Amino acid sequence: MNKLLVFLFLITGLSYGQNFQVHSHNDYAQDVPFWKAFSAGCASIESDLILQNGKLMVAHNVPDIKAVNTFENLYLKPLQVIMNSEQYEAFDLQILIDFKTAAEPTLKVLMAQLEKYPELINGKNAAKKVSFVISGKRPEAEQYENYPSYINFDHQTVDTWPTNMDKVALVSLPFYKYTPWNGKGRLTSGDEAKLKTVIDQIHAKGKKVRFWATPDSKTAWYTLSKLGIDFINTDEPFACNAYLATLSERLVPRVEKDEATFKMPAAKFQQAAVILMVGDGTGLAQISAGILSQKTPLNLARIKSIGLIKTEAADDFTTDSAAGGTALATGKKTNNRYIGLDAEGKELLTIFDAAEAANYSTGIVTTDGIAGATPSAFYAHAADRDSSKKIGDYLLKSQMDIFIAGGGKAFKNTKWENRKIVSSISEIGTTSDAKVGFFAADGGLPYITEGRGNYLPKATMEALNFLEKKNKPFTLLIENGHIDGSGHANKAKALAAEVRDFDKAIGLVMQYVDSHPETLLIITADHETGGVTLPHGTKDEMEVQFHSDDHTGILVPLFAYGKGAEKLQGIYDNTEVYQRMVEFINAHK
Numbered sequence: 296m297n298k299l300l301v302f303l304f305l306i307t308g309l310s311y312g313q314n315f316q317v318h319s320h321n322d323y324a325q326d327v328p329f330w331k332a333f334s335a336g337c338a339s340i341e342s343d344l345i346l347q348n349g350k351l352m353v354a355h356n357v358p359d360i361k362a363v364n365t366f367e368n369l370y371l372k373p374l375q376v377i378m379n380s381e382q383y384e385a386f387d388l389q390i391l392i393d394f395k396t397a398a399e400p401t402l403k404v405l406m407a408q409l410e411k412y413p414e415l416i417n418g419k420n421a422a423k424k425v426s427f428v429i430s431g432k433r434p435e436a437e438q439y440e441n442y443p444s445y446i447n448f449d450h451q452t453v454d455t456w457p458t459n460m461d462k463v464a465l466v467s468l469p470f471y472k473y474t475p476w477n478g479k480g481r482l483t484s485g486d487e488a489k490l491k492t493v494i495d496q497i498h499a500k501g502k503k504v505r506f507w508a509t510p511d512s513k514t515a516w517y518t519l520s521k522l523g524i525d526f527i528n529t530d531e532p533f534a535c536n537a538y539l540a541t542l543s544e545r546l547v548p549r550v551e552k553d554e555a556t557f558k559m560p561a562a563k564f565q566q567a568a569v570i571l572m573v574g575d576g577t578g579l580a581q582i583s584a585g586i587l588s589q590k591t592p593l594n595l596a597r598i599k600s601i602g603l604i605k606t607e608a609a610d611d612f613t614t615d616s617a618a619g620g621t622a623l624a625t626g627k628k629t630n631n632r633y634i635g636l637d638a639e640g641k642e643l644l645t646i647f648d649a650a651e652a653a654n655y656s657t658g659i660v661t662t663d664g665i666a667g668a669t670p671s672a673f674y675a676h677a678a679d680r681d682s683s684k685k686i687g688d689y690l691l692k693s694q695m696d697i698f699i700a701g702g703g704k705a706f707k708n709t710k711w712e713n714r715k716i717v718s719s720i721s722e723i724g725t726t727s728d729a730k731v732g733f734f735a736a737d738g739g740l741p742y743i744t745e746g747r748g749n750y751l752p753k754a755t756m757e758a759l760n761f762l763e764k765k766n767k768p769f770t771l772l773i774e775n776g777h778i779d780g781s782g783h784a785n786k787a788k789a790l791a792a793e794v795r796d797f798d799k800a801i802g803l804v805m806q807y808v809d810s811h812p813e814t815l816l817i818i819t820a821d822h823e824t825g826g827v828t829l830p831h832g833t834k835d836e837m838e839v840q841f842h843s844d845d846h847t848g849i850l851v852p853l854f855a856y857g858k859g860a861e862k863l864q865g866i867y868d869n870t871e872v873y874q875r876m877v878e879f880i881n882a883h884k
C-alpha cells in the first residue's frame with residue numbers, strides 16, 4: 296500500500312460513520328475527491344456534472360474537463376467500494392449533483408448509469424445509505440415526481456413549492472441574498488433575523504437547509520451551526536468536521552455562582568504568613584474562562600495588585616512544572632524535569648528551607664500527588680521529576696508541618712518517623728501531633744467535573760486552621776494541578792470548573808488575609824497549558840478553544856493580596872516571586 300492509501304485507510308477507519316452534516320462544496324476540486332470528504336465525515340458531497348458526447352464528466356466548465364474525471368470514476372466506483380466493503384459499517388451520504396447541462400438529457404444518462412450500480416439505489420442496506428440529489432439545472436418542480444425513487448431534488452426557492460414535497464431532499468439558497476457577512480466578527484442582528492426567518496420557513500416544511508457561497512472559517516462554522524443550518528458548506532472538509540464534531544465539548548456554560556461556600560472561623564491568633572497559590576497551567580485565558588463562566592464575580596477579581604510573569608526554563612523556551620515549580624520555590628531558573636536543582640545539578644535551598652530557618656511552619660495542599668512536580672520542588676531535589684523513590688525519601692525527611700494531597704499509594708507501607716498520617720481530613724483539626732499528612736487519594740484526585748467535590752477549599756481551610764493553631768508564622772503552598780490537566784486534555788468544561796474551584800479556595804484565603812493583616816497572598820501559575828482562547832460565546836455559554844495540548848511560553852498573571860502586595864506589580868521573571876517571599880519572611884520573623 297502506498298502512503299496515501301495507508302493514510303486514508305487509517306483515518307477512514309476512525310471517522311466513517313460520524314455524520315456532522317458537513318457539505319463538501321465542489322468536492323471534485325479537492326486533491327483527493329470523494330475519499331477526503333468521506334473520511335473527514337462529510338454527510339454531503341457535491342459534484343458538478345457536464346454531459347459531453349453521451350458521457351457524464353465532472354467539471355465546472357467544459358474547458359476544465361479531463362478524460363479520466365468521469366462521474367463513474369470519481370464517485371460511483373468509490374461509492375461501490377464503501378457499499379460492498381465490511382470496513383465501512385454505516386453511513387448516510389448525500390451526493391449533490393450540480394447539473395451544468397440541460398436537466399432531461401443529463402438525467403437520462405445519469406439514471407442509465409446508476410442502474411448499473413443497483414446496490415447504490417435499491418436501498419437494501421439499511422445501515423449504508425446513499426442518496427442522489429439533483430441540483431443546478433433541474434426539471435420543473437412539477438416534473439420531480441416523474442423520476443424514480445432514487446432521484447431527488449435540491450429545491451432552490453422558498454417562494455414556490457412543488458405539490459409533491461416528497462421529492463425535495465433539501466433546500467439550498469445563496470447566502471449573499473441574505474447577508475454580505477464575511478465570516479469575521481458576527482452577523483448584524485438584522486441579517487441574523489433574515490436568515491432565521493428563512494431557515495424556520497424551510498424547517499416548517501420538514502426540509503433540511505443549505506446555503507452556498509458561505510464564509511469558510513471557524514467563526515462561520517460556529518455561527519452557521521448555531522443558526523440551525525443543516526448542511527454546512529465548506530471547502531475544508533477536515534477542518535470543518537473536526538471543528539464541529541468537537542464543538543459541544545468546548546462549549547462551557549456560564550453559570551451562577553456554585554453553592555457550598557465555606558467561611559473561615561474568626562481569627563484566633565495573629566502571625567505573619569506568606570501563602571503561595573499555584574494554579575498549575577493557569578494563563579490569562581484560563582483566568583478569563585473562570586471569570587467569564589460565572590455570572591457573579593470571582594473572589595480573585597477583587598485583587599488590585601496584578602503582575603505578569605515570564606516562565607521560560609533555563610534550557611527551554613517552554614517550561615515544564617518541574618523547572619517552573621523550582622523557579623517559584625528556589626528563585627533559580629533550571630532545566631526542564633529538574634526538581635530543586637540548579638541548571639548544573641546542584642541542590643538549591645527552597646523557600647521552605649528559608650521559612651524553617653526563620654522559625655516558620657510550612658505546608659502543602661494540592662489536588663496533585665504529593666510527589667507531583669510542583670509540590671516536590673518545595674521539598675525535594677532530583678534531576679528527574681519522575682524519580683518518585685528519591686522524591687519520596689525527601690518527603691520522609693521533610694520538616695514541613697502539614698501536607699494534604701493525592702498519591703498515597705506510593706507511601707502505603709511507609710513508616711513515618713516524625714509525622715502522623717491521618718485517615719480522614721477532619722482528623723487534622725483534632726490531632727495533637729505536631730506534623731501531619733493526609734492522602735486524599737491513592738493516585739490522582741478526580742476532576743471537579745468528575746466528583747472531587749469541595750476537597751480543595753476544605754483542605755485549604757483545614758491547613759490554615761492547623762497552621763494558625765501553632766501560633767507562629769507560616770508558609771503554605773496551595774496548588775490546583777487540575778487546571779493544567781484540563782489544558783493537556785483539552786477539556787473545556789473541566790477547565791472553567793477547575794478555575795472556579797480554585798477561586799473558592801482563593802476566597803477562603805482572602806478571608807484569612809482580611810483577618811490576619813500580616814499575611815501576603817500570591818496567586819500565580821508555573822506556566823500556561825493548552826494555548827487557550829475564548830473566541831465565541833453568548834450570554835449563556837462560551838467556546839473555549841485549545842491551540843495546543845501542552846504548555847506554552849505565554850506570560851502568566853500573578854495576583855497579590857495583603858501585606859506588601861504592591862511589590863508584586865509589573866512584568867518580571869518567575870524567580871522574583873521567590874525573592875519577594877524571602878524578603879517577606881526576613882522582614883516578618
Ligand SMILES: [Zn+2]
Binds near residue numbers: 576616780
Ligand atoms: Zn503540565
